Amino acid sequence: MTTQFWEKSREINATLTNLLFKPVQRRVLVGLTKLQVTSQQTAPWLLKKRLLPLLCLISFFLVLLLNSFAPAVAQLPPQPRQEIRGVWLSGNDFSVFRNRSQVQAAMSQLRKLNFNTVYPVVWNDGYTQYPSAIMQKKGIPFFFKGAEGQDVIADIITQARSQGLLAIPWFEFGFMVPLTSELASQHPDWLTQKGDGTQTSISAAGEVAWLNPFHPEVQQLIRELVMEVIAKYDADGVQFDDHMSLPVDFGYDKYTISLYTQETGNPPPSNPQAQAWIKWRADKMTAFMVDLYQTVKARKPNAIFSVAPNYYNFAYKMQLQDWLNWVRLGIVDELVMQVYRNDLESFIAQITRPEILETQQIIPTGIGIMAGLRNRPVAIPQIKSQVEAAQQRGLGIGFFYYESLWDIAPEPAAQRQSAFAALFPNSALRDISQNTSRKPTFNTVNLPLYPKPSLGQRVRGYFLEVAIANGQPKRILLDTGSAGLRVPKEFLGNSPIQRTGQNIKEVLSDGTILEGELVYTNVRFGLIPTAEPVPVQVVTSRQCTAQKPKCSANSGVPFSGIVGVNYFEKSLPYNPLRKLSGNLSNGFIVVGNGSSNSNGSLILGLTAENQAGFKMASWSQQPEINGVPGKRWDSRLNKVCLTLAGSSAKNLCNSRAIADTGTINGLTEFKSASTAGKLKPGVLGSANAVKVGINGIFDYSLTPGTRDGFNRWNLSISPQSELTIFVNPGIALFDKYDVLFDQVNGKQGFRSRREKK
Template sequence: MRRPVRFLAVLLALLTWGLTLLGHGSALAVRAQNTGTGTELRGVWLTANDMPVLRDRQRMTEAVSQLATLQFNTLYPVVWNGAIAYYPSQVVQERQLQTFTYLGLQGQDVLGELIAEGKRQGLLVIPWFEFGFMAPKDSVLARRHPDWLTRKQDGGMTSISAAGEVAWLNPFRPEVQQLITDLVVEVVGRYGADGIQFDDHMSLPKDFGYDPFTLALYRKETGRAAPANPADGAWVKWRADKITAFMERLTKEVRRVRPGAVISVSPNYYAFAYKLQLQDWLAWVRRGLVDELLVQIYRPDLEDYLPHLGRAEVIEARAKIPTAIAIMSGQRNRPAPLPLLGEKVRANRSQGLGVAFFYFESLWNLGPESPEQRKAELGRWFAAPAPRRTAAAPSPQPAPPPPRRLPAPPPPLPSLPSASG
């Protein structure tokens, strides 16, 4: 009897959304005006899997042109993945955290050319700081600075993620915060990007924080030892508040360097993000630290997907800033059919929510339908243009002073092989 009940529940939800659309054809526009955006967020992530396209100048230009033709308005290209900068970063070179310069097949600066092409085609380009505080356990960064890594109560230093077994940089250490700040400022300042995006890895799994540095800091500030239970409410809040405080400082620095830059956040749904990842993104929204929100809801069916659209925190965010629900457009071993994607897009719109697809390659190349069919359907979904306003051009005034730096680190260790070696 389970399957008929599920079918009826999904059918009822779809009928409700359909009636909303028929009876309130202007609902999307009204809600967009209420957020002060006046447009619908239509984004796509450009991941490490998409680098064969991005690193080839002609293929990149064709891809951006195709997305512009299909009326997308925002690109989120990866710039920090696996403790590797996907652009010629002076920060990682100076700190000897990367032994190569990331360039395109024609020797070009991939990020610089993508930003320029996006601007030419009228799309916002908001680089995606994918790994956040996460780092592969065998990366140059993790090996060079093992004291920067945090621990579980049993001394374990890794967790299992979609990227495999990873370690976590301690978000409470000043040295870690300085590295993240320098990388982010480099992207938005040097490249003039339209903003920066953080996702569910700008966080810390709740089981971490039992390293000597964090335990001593907690005792100093609270007068108590850290609870043995990693889910203890006060212990969760203290760590989440620390991450929020860093996000506030980071946001101010980005806005100082690049006025008008979009601070974009793409977290998991709130209860999961806060309780399990110490990521209090609702506090970030309420404090004005976030300019747009894309909640990751990668559910394979409508029954599990639809309830997230009406969550109280999503409604609250939607009233303040451009808000979207992120959709999985497919994976190599799990293609997403067009009818399902279409139902999700329509459901988002009925609630005044934008949409972002994870990820570019699966938009039309990994689906059960042909690429031509999928492009044609995307064109029908986004037939009307939805231009977004780009960040203000850099001021012609003298460049602002560089961010305040911490005391110089100790002398570097001997050269290490690259993480990919």
């Protein structure tokens, strides 16, 4: 690979070129920092003494003035996180790093200048920069041996560590690959394309193709290469930049179209920037990054998972790279945002964006600064002004790239090195032993509820994507009327499972008996993991009760799993949402899909904002059960009023009711046949209009019909029932109301969907 191509490969994104190469404008930063008295002042001592009170008063008002007009960032607490002082070792630098003595000298010089991190490139142009057994199996050649035949990456990592520097291998090309590479030629089905069928885009690296980030074999290749580097070198971490992404115009290959159509029921829109299409692809990218993070941490828990993206608005909308979501999910250990600008005002505007202010409160955060290119050197005054602007805001630095620090620069090497020494006068060593796993930082998050499951032919329901034991996400029935996660064993992945040996039995309302072992394992809802393993019933047997021989177990339909999120647990397993991190565990809201085929949503985490407009009813608290965290609540509502045409129930307000997404059809259960009057058990007809509600809370009515999940209503008479009248409006209630479940205060809220609009 030629130097010219390497130079081209790391110029900034084409859309930012004009910003980068605008002429540098000289600016004077004016700051009121201290009251100065010049040497020309010759007032006698007495005059100075008389002026002293005035000077103190001026100083006092200056302090007030400075505090009043300080920028918001000045109010941020001191940063306890380790400061990033890094440099990328790019393909341009390999002429230097092929030589062992030069590697040693370079690492020594970086340490002397108080740098603390190097990012050597290990994946570029469809090739590894180290001898890879994985690529060797594919018959893909290896080019980057040292002058003495040595492994250059091994040499860099060894020498870096000897100087106390972190060495974090950098997967520069991510999913990007030249169309002419062996990898692309061997696996044309791995490539994605634009809507017009073209497979390449013009980027800073020239004309490139893109591996399909959603293809499982592509994901497996990246995963294997990352783990090979972690294992082979015991690397301090791994880094991915703006190419761990996909340009927004791509994703129209056969595999992705089929996957999107299967999951949504519609083909992808022709407009690549349609919001739902962007979000679907970005979420798929995020799901892969979550999996990759977990895979890395399973091998080396304190490894640094680093990302170096473009600014967020561009990264998300144009590259499908939702890195702010990655940070909030807790899967990023450090962030170095590339801000390659000549113009200081533009540079400062980028490093003070809200997402950077948020990120730097959570993890070590740095700014990628252009130190120069061979054909476009950057003068040290520009570098100095940008570093100082970042440092003033508590941000670290990453320089692109090593040779341009002082070897190819407009000033002599000694002058450049002296300038860097002044920028970093003190040592700031980093220690990965302090890099511990983080929890998500969301206050609330919105997850889609799909109208169809992964398995089975259920007529209607809300299905939530759940990944169990690091398995593939499966769409499982969301049931607000039961508690506990119950799934077939095929849904489990290969993560460790804590077995209890305890066989448990659950009887569903349709008469289905579920049997299987209680185990503990990690669970992920959409992209949100539980804070620790939760109890799961692994169902290995289904059968019907004698009273209901026509239950779902005899229907021939496979079991699609149940995630019961009620807080009225009778025993283990409990509601798994109790084990979400932070605010996400305090309750949830179910938003229906309004009888359409579109998705509903599950809003995790109650906030003042998302509770607006709900009218609340109270639950009654229940005794604690050993092993169930938090408070238990009887979520059956009291003082529910029922009117059922043709029965004796005429606005009876002594009924109890439950809001239950797990029940397809509405149900009224009477303890006494006399309350039913002339009505017989079974399906009600249109003459038997139903009204159910709580005064001032909700008022729901329905004319019984024949459509499952929409207007079918059943009547049963159960003398053995503990309740005189029990009402379950079924899933159709969620077409009319958003329903809130508050597990902290024991309340349930209802918000009319009409009022919401």
